[in-house]
């Protein structure tokens with residue numbers, strides 16, 4: 433069985449007047465996180481960990497901050513694309529682990545809820561998601577939220593099986609069935625669809 437690891441990191445500054453969204457959860461707080469998207473620092477780090485695990489580039493190569501389409505975007509869209517990338521590569525998640533570094537709000541009291549939400553978005557069990565938090569002691573970063581994420585993947589199927597299944601899939605429904613086989617039935621994959629290529633191959637010389 434083939435296994436892969438991935439690591440992701442992100443940071444966003446706190447900003448007044450916007451809702452705080454971390455791990456797909458709206459959290460009651462005086463400030464939210466600034467960003468081109470909804471600023472969900474945790475989902476961005478997990479997205480990069482997943483993409484990195486299958487060498488598929490990074491969140492910015494799929495969803496450039498310069499692209500108006502991603503203004504205020506729900507970051508679960510980015511995560512769904514990364515999940516599709518790992519499924520197409522023939523992998524599924526074994527577990528993920530994360531660290532949030534932020535002065536406030538306190539994550540401990542909502543860690544269970546966060547674990548459940550992130551697990552739901554990833555289509556895994558809450559016990560396969562680690563959520564930890566640190567205060568940025570000595571870092572002088574009280575107005576910034578930082579997230580680190582690691583992910584372990586295992587091969588979902590043999591490359592031969594995958595090639596045969598993909599070759600036999602003529603319609604979008606059949607392709608969705610292939611993706612479902614690869615990632616399991618625990619989440620709806622009907623909305624999945626490759627948004628943009630990871631890299632513009634025309635740029636390659």
Ligand SMILES: C[C@@](CO)(OP(=O)(O)O)[C@H](O)COP(=O)(O)OP(=O)(O)OC[C@H]1O[C@@H](n2ccc(N)nc2=O)[C@H](O)[C@@H]1O
Nearest residue numbers: 467468469470471476490491492493495496497498499502
């Ligand atoms: C999620 C989004 C949605 O638009 O925006 P935010 O909500 O974070 O603002 C973006 O995907 C958020 O992309 P993110 O990857 O964090 O942005 P940046 O750090 O500015 O990097 C943008 C792109 O530049 C590349 N890059 C960045 C820095 C660097 N020294 N060299 C690079 O080549 C990265 O690989 C990435 O592909």
